[in-house]
Amino acid sequence: MDIQLKRGLLDVCVLKAIKNEDSYGYQIIKDIKPFVEMSESTLYPILRRLEASELLTVRTAEHNGRLRKYYRITDLGIKRIEEFKREWQEIISIYNFVTKEDRDEQE
Amino acid sequence: MNKNEFIIRLRQGLSSLRGADVDKSVDYYTEIIEDRIEAGQSEEEAIASLGSIDEIISQTLDETGDQAPIVEKIKNIRKMKRWEKVVLIAGSPLWLVLLISLVAVAASLIASLWAICISFCAIELSLLAGSLAGVICTFIMLFTGRMYQGLLLLGAALLCLGLGILLFKLTIQCVKLMAMGTVKTFVACKHALVGKEDTNEK
Numbered sequence: 520m521d522i523q524l525k526r527g528l529l530d531v532c533v534l535k536a537i538k539n540e541d542s543y544g545y546q547i548i549k550d551i552k553p554f555v556e557m558s559e560s561t562l563y564p565i566l567r568r569l570e571a572s573e574l575l576t577v578r579t580a581e582h583n584g585r586l587r588k589y590y591r592i593t594d595l596g597i598k599r600i601e602e603f604k605r606e607w608q609e610i611i612s613i614y615n616f617v618t619k620e621d622r623d624e625q626e
Numbered sequence: 627m628n629k630n631e632f633i634i635r636l637r638q639g640l641s642s643l644r645g646a647d648v649d650k651s652v653d654y655y656t657e658i659i660e661d662r663i664e665a666g667q668s669e670e671e672a673i674a675s676l677g678s679i680d681e682i683i684s685q686t687l688d689e690t691g692d693q694a695p696i697v698e699k700i701k702n703i704r705k706m707k708r709w710e711k712v713v714l715i716a717g718s719p720l721w722l723v724l725l726i727s728l729v730a731v732a733a734s735l736i737a738s739l740w741a742i743c744i745s746f747c748a749i750e751l752s753l754l755a756g757s758l759a760g761v762i763c764t765f766i767m768l769f770t771g772r773m774y775q776g777l778l779l780l781g782a783a784l785l786c787l788g789l790g791i792l793l794f795k796l797t798i799q800c801v802k803l804m805a806m807g808t809v810k811t812f813v814a815c816k817h818a819l820v821g822k823e824d825t826n827e828k
Contacts, residue, residue, distance in 0.1 A: 543657070543661070544654060544657055544658050544661070545657070545658050545661035545662060545665070546661075558676075558677055559654075559655065559658050559676050559677075559682075560676070560677060560681065560682040560685045560686065561685070563651065563654050563655075563686065563689075564685070564686070564689030564690070566654075567650075567689070567690075568689075583664065585657075585660060586653075586657070587657055587661070588653070588654070588657060
């Protein structure tokens with residue numbers, strides 16, 4: 520898949536994974552797993568990118584005597600998900616246009 | 627590979643990044659490993675499931691490089707300049723004196739060549755002025771009845787004019803050559819300096 524497109528999609532996946540409650544790295548990967556296979560090394564830069572663009576915030580909390588980073592979505596992050604839903608309509612119509620001939624041939 | 631070995635290799639692999647970036651990355655993977663162990667995996671399993679460490683390193687380098695390419699570049703330039711400054715300051719007694727004398731020699735060479743050029747112009751100007759004055763005086767003398775002196779003066783004036791015409795092209799050529807030479811010298815100096823700046827940036 521086109522790297523830019525995939526990047527954008529995975530960003531939204533991660534935002535969705537922390538939308539309802541704060542989550543941490545391992546949990547995010549587990550939650551996404553049924554839908555998208557994402558490795559830890561893929562998730563890491565995404566989290567950093569989302570933090571840099573203020574779509575999520577990070578806090579460190581103690582868990583079983585060690586530190587764990589929890590990620591919380593921001594208003595901007597929620598907006599991004601809504602934006603994605605709207606954009607998707609556009610992508611579907613682009614898809615319809617691109618595959619138009621294929622479908623015409625089939626008919 | 628156990629956790630400590632993993633962390634050491636990760637730190638080594640990311641050593642080109644800023645310290646804070648390395649720490650963040652190490653914290654992240656440590657947390658994941660510990661979470662995996664907590665979920666029931668053994669340490670070895672947890673690390674194995676992260677995939678190849680070389681891939682993790684190259685991916686982290688790529689992504690972090692993507693995020694802060696300009697910052698990294700500026701840092702490199704600063705490093706270069708600091709290093710250069712030390713060399714420049716340490717070597718200044720030598721190169722500064724050499725540079726000043728070189729500039730002085732070049733400047734005096736240009737100045738003396740221009741002096742020759744200016745004297746040519748002065749000769750040319752005086753020859754033309756002399757011939758003009760000679761012709762005017764000749765007419766005055768002819769009208770005031772001093773025929774022989776007038777003719778002598780006319781001869782001198784014509785001689786001046788002839789020499790002036792002969793020297794005219796030479797003088798123009800001389801000025802042109804000097805002007806072009808001076809401009810070219812300055813342009814060459816500028817290019818030399820700009821060229822140096824370019825290598826600094828690299």
